[in-house]
Amino acid sequence: MNYTSFATALANPVAARSQMGFSLGCHIIIACFGVGFPTLVLFAEWRAHKTGDPVYLVLAKRWAKILGLLFAIGAVSGTVVSFEMGSLWAGLMSHYGQVIGLPFAMEGFAFFIEAIFLGIYLYGWDKLSPKVHMLAGLPIAISGIAGTFFVVSANAWMNAPRGFSVIHGRIVGIDPWAAMFNPATGPEAAHMLLAAYMVTGFGIAGFYAVAMLRGNRDRYTRLGLLIPLTLAVIITPIQIGVGDWAAESVGVLQPTKLAAIEGLSNTTKGAPEQLFGYYSDGQLHDAVKIPYGLSLLAKHNVNATIQGLNAVPANDRPSNPLVTVAHLSFDAMVSIGFFFFAIGLWLAWSWKRRKEIPKTKLFLAAVSVSGLAAVVAMECGWITTEVGRQPWIVYNVMRVDAAANPEHGIQYGFYALVLAYVVLATVLVLVLRYLAGLPLELEAAKKYMKRHQA
Numbered sequence: 398m399n400y401t402s403f404a405t406a407l408a409n410p411v412a413a414r415s416q417m418g419f420s421l422g423c424h425i426i427i428a429c430f431g432v433g434f435p436t437l438v439l440f441a442e443w444r445a446h447k448t449g450d451p452v453y454l455v456l457a458k459r460w461a462k463i464l465g466l467l468f469a470i471g472a473v474s475g476t477v478v479s480f481e482m483g484s485l486w487a488g489l490m491s492h493y494g495q496v497i498g499l500p501f502a503m504e505g506f507a508f509f510i511e512a513i514f515l516g517i518y519l520y521g522w523d524k525l526s527p528k529v530h531m532l533a534g535l536p537i538a539i540s541g542i543a544g545t546f547f548v549v550s551a552n553a554w555m556n557a558p559r560g561f562s563v564i565h566g567r568i569v570g571i572d573p574w575a576a577m578f579n580p581a582t583g584p585e586a587a588h589m590l591l592a593a594y595m596v597t598g599f600g601i602a603g604f605y606a607v608a609m610l611r612g613n614r615d616r617y618t619r620l621g622l623l624i625p626l627t628l629a630v631i632i633t634p635i636q637i638g639v640g641d642w643a644a645e646s647v648g649v650l651q652p653t654k655l656a657a658i659e660g661l662s663n664t665t666k667g668a669p670e671q672l673f674g675y676y677s678d679g680q681l682h683d684a685v686k687i688p689y690g691l692s693l694l695a696k697h698n699v700n701a702t703i704q705g706l707n708a709v710p711a712n713d714r715p716s717n718p719l720v721t722v723a724h725l726s727f728d729a730m731v732s733i734g735f736f737f738f739a740i741g742l743w744l745a746w747s748w749k750r751r752k753e754i755p756k757t758k759l760f761l762a763a764v765s766v767s768g769l770a771a772v773v774a775m776e777c778g779w780i781t782t783e784v785g786r787q788p789w790i791v792y793n794v795m796r797v798d799a800a801a802n803p804e805h806g807i808q809y810g811f812y813a814l815v816l817a818y819v820v821l822a823t824v825l826v827l828v829l830r831y832l833a834g835l836p837l838e839l840e841a842a843k844k845y846m847k848r849h850q851a
Contacts, residue, residue, distance in 0.1 A: 410801040412808035413485040417478075418783075419811065423818050424478050425779065426772055427471040431511075432545050432590065433597025434464045435538035437625055439531060446527050446849075451842035452616050456624070458522065458842070460601075462832055464537075465519050468512070470825055475508070477814065485807060489790055489800035492568060496561045497551045499573035504547040511540035527849050542590060549589045553581035555791050556782070557650045581650055584643040585782075591636040592778065596771045598629025599737065603768030606761045617837060623754055626764060629771075630741030637734055641694065647785075648695040651792055652704040654785035657715045659691055660684065660724045661705045668692045668703040673728055676720040679707070715787045723785040726777040733774035740767060 438460045445453035479501070483490050514536040521530050554560075560576030561568050605622035648655045655661075660671050660681030670690025674683040689699040696703075706714050715723060740763055747755040754760075786792055790800040801807075 410798045412811060413801040414797065416807075416811040416814055417481055417485055420474065420478050420481060420814055420818075421779070422776055423822075424471065424474040425775070426596070427467055427474055428545065429593040429596040429775065430464075430467045430600070431471050432541040432593035433595075433628075434460065434467065434601075435534060435541055436594070437597065437601065437628065438464055439534045439538060441624060442527075442531055442534070445842075445846065446531075449846060451839055451846050452620055454842040454845060455617060455837050455839055456621055458838070459832070459835075461519060463829065465515065466825070466828055466832075468515055470821055472508075472512070473821060474818070477817070484810070485802055486790070486800050487802040487804075489795065492795065493561070493791065496558075496568065496571055496573065496576045497554050500547040500551045500577045504544045507540045507544035507547065511537055511544065514540070523845075545590055545593060546586050547577075549586045550577045550579070550582045552782070553585040554579050556585070556647075556654075556786060557581035558791050558794050581646060584639065584646040587639050588636070588643045588778070591632050591639055592771075592775045594632050595629050595636060595737070596768075596775055598625040598627075598632070599764075599771040600625075600768035602626035602629065603765050606764035606767075610758065610761045610765060617839075619754060622764065626740075626744065626754075629767075630737065630744055633734065633737045633741050637738065640731070640734065645695060645697075648703070651786065653706065653709050653714050654723075654792075655695060656704055656706045656708075657720045657723045657785045658727045658781060659703075660720055661691065661703060662707055663705040664702060664708050665705060666692070666702045667700050668695075670694060671724075673725065676717050676724060679717075681724070712788065715784065719784050719787050723781050726780040726784070730774045730777040730781065733770050733777075736763075736770065737767065740764060 438457055441453045441457035441460060445451065445457060482501075514533055517525075517533045518530065518537060521533060525533065554576050557579045558576075559579040560572040560574070562570040602622050602625045605618050608618050609622065644655070644658075647658070659668070660674065660676045661668060662679050662681070667689045668691040670687040670693075671681050671684040672687070673685060674681045676682070691703055692701040693699050695701065706720070740760075743755060743760055743763075747753065747760075788796050788798070790797045
């Protein structure tokens with residue numbers, strides 16, 4: 398290998414990871430709304446017909462338009478990601494594509510089902526009865542959940558590879574169902590699906606919280622905040638429990654990743670929980686330590702032994718900077734989760750006392766930043782998952798440098814990708830601003846309700 402090809406071989410894994418990380422980091426935000434938004438739209442429509450309140454119908458129709466826009470943007474960004482699997486990770490797909498191809502194929506079916514019924518739903522308001530129209534919306538919500546499950550199951554397989562054997566360097570004994578339903582699929586899929594609902598709920602509530610801070614306190618704005626916020630805060634404590642399940646699963650399936658997340662150098666009995674700090678020279682510095690906390694959380698036993706990073710060779714674990722990244726990302730995700738829990742307690746306390754949303758500027762300010770905070774928490778969760786697994790793309794089976802496409806020039810795709818996402822983001826913001834400026838059409842909603850109640 399000459400110098401040029403050697404340099405390319407070194408650069409390609411970095412280029413592939415940068416491009417894939419950027420595109421997934423952008424796409425996953427849109428994907429979250431694809432999972433959670435249909436449920437909110439259907440709930441608002443159901444409440445409109447249940448109560449006869451046209452404001453719920455105004456919300457449902459406004460949200461349905463945004464859902465259609467986000468689906469279109471998500472279709473573009475999702476297509477980019479699917480092409481990247483083959484173009485950037487030729488080594489991975491050439492060896493293991495036959496093992497993990499099933500969930501990607503099934504995700505394609507879920508996508509087309511979602512597209513078909515979304516079209517029916519968007520154009521069927523005045524052509525279908527309310528009952529049939531709502532039934533047409535159910536496959537949208539179900540397909541969004543199913544598609545996310547299939548994609549996450551493929552990522553879970555990278556963390557807990559199953560469903561194949563390697564004999565003399567050849568992949569044999571392939572069981573795609575065992576690969577898809579591997580031990581990591583349950584906790585990882587549940588954690589991601591709940592995160593999607595939280596990103597959606599806090600994201601939409603944050604928009605209406607800003608409107609309320611600006612003095613808009615009408616019923617439309619209050620319901621626009623209350624519905625998604627209620628969903629998000631109900632899910633938050635469930636997510637904290639599922640997160641504990643996911644961390645326990647990591648401790649069993651990927652003990653080196655758990656050690657990286659916690660910045661634990663040496664195998665320790667009764668290991669402490671270490672908050673914040675940075676990892677350098679084989680140690681976590683400036684961390685806040687809770688005695689026996691890690692053993693209790695990971696194995697529900699204060700005297701349990703937790704494997705440290707030094708239990709495996711240095712080239713089989715994340716480097717010092719990556720340990721810091723994984724550790725701080727995990728801490729940020731957990732901290733934001735408890736911030737959401739506090740918002741939920743505040744809302745519940747106010748609702749129990751006065752049957753209304755807290756009117757203080759501090760509460761509305763907290764909700765207004767919760768949408769961005771939810772995105773940050775979700776991204777930090779993925780950073781923890783992916784960085785903590787390094788240097789493996791398939792845990793203990795294939796390294797990242799062996800999976801990347803070895804051909805020249807893949808680094809240039811990153812610049813094209815950034816440009817494409819700048820265009821998509823600009824279009825999204827402009828259209829959202831246009832939709833936000835449209836009149837609420839309350840009188841049209843009243844006529845629709847009277848027509849279908851007659």
